[in-house]
Amino acid sequence: MSEARTILIADDDRAIRTVLSQALGRAGYNVRATSSAATLWRWVEEGAGDLVVTDVVMPDENGLDLLPRIKRIRPDLRVVVMSAQSTFTTAVKAAQRGAFEYLPKPFDLKELLQVVGRALAAPATPAAEEEAPEEKLPLVGRSPAMQEIYRTVARLTTTDLTVMITGESGTGKELVARALHDYGRRRNGAFVAINMAAIPRELIESELFGHERGAFTGALARGVGRFEQAAGGTLFLDEIGDMPAEAQTRLLRVLQEGEFTTVGGRAPIKANVRIVAATHRDLRLAIRNGQFREDLFYRLNVVPLRLPPLRERAEDVALLARHFLDRAKSAGLPFKQLDQSAIDRLRAHSWPGNARELENLMRRLAALYPQEVIGAEAVDAELADAGPGMAEEPGRGPETLEQAVERHIGGFMSAQKDGLPVRDLYERVLAEVERPLLRLALSATRGNQIKAAAMLGLNRNTLRKKIRELDLPVVRGLT
Structure with a gap:
């Protein structure tokens, strides 16, 4: 039988030390707990422990300040950071300084045990990134929904993965895109944003890829496109769902080949950018309606990131x-x-x-x-005074689900030229209600399908079938 692994705990709250020690001890680990960063550092120097679980704020030193020192002398020793200071900056600093995971307090003990298990089984962690300069908080909120955003964004700042941000208008999609850039590997490059809904169809390719002199009427000089402007940095494609079909095809080719040509040009130019896309539209519905390329969607949707509306x-x-x-x-x-x-x-x-x-x-x-x-x-x-649909009547409280659905369908119908949708309205409305319901249930249970099925009152197999039919991503978190 293999020897039990040892967990080092550092937290100035005696009650938390006791609870964590008991939970980890019952799980079969050896535990050493302290309220002092100095004692934790001594244990690390002595070679003790297989994993560190540390608070941020302690009487003698900030736990985040210990991380680079731990990584220098014991790069393979993984560290899990806990904090009641549940801010975006805390999550980013923990990731940048080499933490395996960041857990905002309060957290579920089962979640901690899962994180500990993953940390002990994970391969050696890479060296921590150079830390971004201190800035004002770009994202604000301490709700569980925002904590998930912080943790995901913090992990993504150490990668160049393509990210698709979805969410209603006004939820802060560009703020998140800027945070990915400002705290990421490409922060010394340019952050270039382009709103697809604001560019005339005939100019989108020129705006994205640039053009040569004489390529079209009015092209009196060479124009530099957004891909070139963002070289070495981040290109933010806002409202990607409004990109016309011909531009979608061109963008797909660029993402596949990693290079592009200007309008009217022949020499290929390397596309050295990180792509972050955003939309308030349901792109899966747009794909079914023939309005968005499915292959482009999967190229852009490498890491989906949904921003919760304020009402959530x-x-x-x-x-x-x-x-x-x-x-x-x-x-x-x-x-x-x-x-x-x-x-x-x-x-x-x-x-x-x-x-x-x-x-x-x-x-x-x-x-x-x-x-x-x-x-x-x-x-x-x-x-x-804010205008129709922007305020509630005093005393009536928030809009009911039935009222919201009726308003949404009414707006959809009024947008059609003949007053009627094209087809399949019943199925489309059901899908629009069912998809966010299941997505929120999975998010609330951190991807646990058994808990989500119980919350929804569904059979587990029924939930699995719905997930497949609606093509819903089930993500427990990036590691």
């Missing part, structure tokens, strides 16, 4: 509101605070415009109201 992270609303008020003050607007009634009213709103709507509201409150402390009355007044 209501616990972040107060934090975001204060963040936006601070930004408004930095922009020269008067300092404002929110009382509890205002915060309660903000949390009750359904936020169809997501974080962008919330930011605009905070700027209006800062600019238009003389009082320093803002109450629910001012919030109600501004929400009522």
